[in-house]
Amino acid sequence: MCQASCEVRDELKEDEVKRFALALGLVGALGLPVLAHHSFAAHYFEEQSVTIEGTLVSFEYQAPHAWVHVSVTDASGAVQRLAAEWANPNRLSRDGITKDTLKPGDRVIITGSPGRTASENRMHLKRIERPADGWQWRGGRR
Secondary structure, eight states: OHHHHHHHHHHHHHHHHHHHHHHHHHHHHHHHHHHHSOOHHHHBOTTOOEEEEEEEEEEEOOSSOOEEEEEEEOTTSOEEEEEEEOOOHHHHHHTTOOTTSSOTTOEEEEEEEEBSSGGGOEEEEEEEEETTTTEEESTTOO
């Protein structure tokens, strides 16, 4: 008698374990993209805006976000290197931006939100211009 009822209970436990594993897997798979993408507000003062002008040192066109590295002369005359975090390359490509859009030596004007840690010399890029040829990007609104 117990053999039949014990087998049914064992099958029910196996089904519960499988459902739990499936649910855990789905939560993990769906949750990873959320955890992998940070909030810009956690790293930048999004309600503030600063504008800098400098010479492009490098342009990193890679996921998850592109980076623009610029050499800037500060108020005291010292040269500082600033990193501007841009959008994802997939989004930028829809706006016509490629890895070849910006070149070292380009003079650029960048507007964005300053980083929360000033010593990191970072900003969240919201607008970029290259005065030499009039090229500009304004958050996808050219």
